[in-house]
Amino acid sequence: MQNSEALALTAVLLAAAGELTQRINDGVVARGFEGRPAYGFAFTRLSAGGATVTELAAHLGVTKQAASQLVDELVRKGYVERQAHPGDARARLVVLTERGWACTRAAEEAAADAVRPWVELLGESEVRALRDQLARIAPYGPIRPAW
Amino acid sequence: MQNSEALALTAVLLAAAGELTQRINDGVVARGFEGRPAYGFAFTRLSAGGATVTELAAHLGVTKQAASQLVDELVRKGYVERQAHPGDARARLVVLTERGWACTRAAEEAAADAVRPWVELLGESEVRALRDQLARIAPYGPIRPAW
DNA sequence: GCAGATGGTCAAGCAGGTTGACTATATGCT
DNA sequence: AGCATATAGTCAACCTGCTTGACCATCTGC
Numbered sequence: 167m168q169n170s171e172a173l174a175l176t177a178v179l180l181a182a183a184g185e186l187t188q189r190i191n192d193g194v195v196a197r198g199f200e201g202r203p204a205y206g207f208a209f210t211r212l213s214a215g216g217a218t219v220t221e222l223a224a225h226l227g228v229t230k231q232a233a234s235q236l237v238d239e240l241v242r243k244g245y246v247e248r249q250a251h252p253g254d255a256r257a258r259l260v261v262l263t264e265r266g267w268a269c270t271r272a273a274e275e276a277a278a279d280a281v282r283p284w285v286e287l288l289g290e291s292e293v294r295a296l297r298d299q300l301a302r303i304a305p306y307g308p309i310r311p312a313w
Numbered sequence: 314m315q316n317s318e319a320l321a322l323t324a325v326l327l328a329a330a331g332e333l334t335q336r337i338n339d340g341v342v343a344r345g346f347e348g349r350p351a352y353g354f355a356f357t358r359l360s361a362g363g364a365t366v367t368e369l370a371a372h373l374g375v376t377k378q379a380a381s382q383l384v385d386e387l388v389r390k391g392y393v394e395r396q397a398h399p400g401d402a403r404a405r406l407v408v409l410t411e412r413g414w415a416c417t418r419a420a421e422e423a424a425a426d427a428v429r430p431w432v433e434l435l436g437e438s439e440v441r442a443l444r445d446q447l448a449r450i451a452p453y454g455p456i457r458p459a460w
Numbered sequence: 461g462c463a464g465a466t467g468g469t470c471a472a473g474c475a476g477g478t479t480g481a482c483t484a485t486a487t488g489c490t
Numbered sequence: 491a492g493c494a495t496a497t498a499g500t501c502a503a504c505c506t507g508c509t510t511g512a513c514c515a516t517c518t519g520c
Contacts, residue, residue: 172424175444179330182451256467277319297322304329403498
């Protein structure tokens with residue numbers, strides 16, 4: 167594989183990811199929620215039974231201070247609440263509120279809408295293959311692109 | 314395709330793009346250049362015969378003011394220079410210097426290194442297919458992810 | 461029960477972007 | 491030709507989201 171092809175791969179990955187992210191966010195806003203893209207990625211982590219600020223920070227690829235600020239924001243907007251952590255008095259469990267669940271569902275719908283044109287263009291099996299290949303490559307890296 | 318799968322696709326796209334971007338930047342730095350990820354994407358645009366600030370802004374998905382600042386930075390570090398634009402006295406053509414070309418080649422090498430593990434895991438034809446599919450999906454969007 | 465690690469927050473600072481205003485040149489219309 | 495409008499670029503002010511550094515409370519291992 168030529169060097170310039172590798173750069174092109176990166177560019178197209180970024181473009182695709184950016185486009186999807188933007189469309190999902192637009193879709194969420196259109197459904198009556200206010201938010202920025204980071205919300206959706208926080209929600210996917212929180213929907214698995216809640217998480218601590220530190221876990222969330224690792225998932226998003228930011229410092230725990232930044233994650234804490236994000237949680238403040240989400241609390242203020244009524245999407246999550248902080249609960250006592252069972253079994254660790256230092257930690258606090260961040261969990262979705264009812265409105266948080268509603269927003270999560272909205273994000274999933276918006277994501278499905280955003281991907282639909284891809285499915286129509288490439289076919290469902292191809293898109294799924296794409297996802298699986300990418301999952302093999304970047305299994306559990308942080309969500310946040312480095313710039 | 315289920316809704317949650319669409320969100321997962323976005324997450325893995327972002328993770329993959331972020332990982333690649335980071336590794337490329339690290340590779341460029343390791344080769345003795347100082348830079349941030351945006352440089353590489355600016356270079357790919359400039360290597361096609363130079364570009365104006367406005368064209369660069371569109372390519373990167375930022376305002377022309379932001380692009381102008383980036384160019385200032387690149388000039389200060391000796392990677393590019395501003396020339397008179399032939400045929401439009403308002404515009405100025407931003408072109409790579411010799412050092413800018415060297416840095417571009419370093420970025421391409423670093424990109425090839427970063428992609429190599431993927432090629433080993435999936436095979437060259439698969440990676441190329443991945444790139445081609447993504448190119449069909451997000452043909453000429455701006456490079457910058459929305460957050 | 462003490463030393464060091466870990467979860468969380470507060471405060472300050474910063475990088476990289478945005479919006480708004482402005483100048484110089486180009487383009488199109490009459 | 492001449493005027494109105496659009497476009498390229500820059501300057502200045504500001505803002506958002508993140509980082510670094512310091513700190514307290516609690517947990518864990520010896």
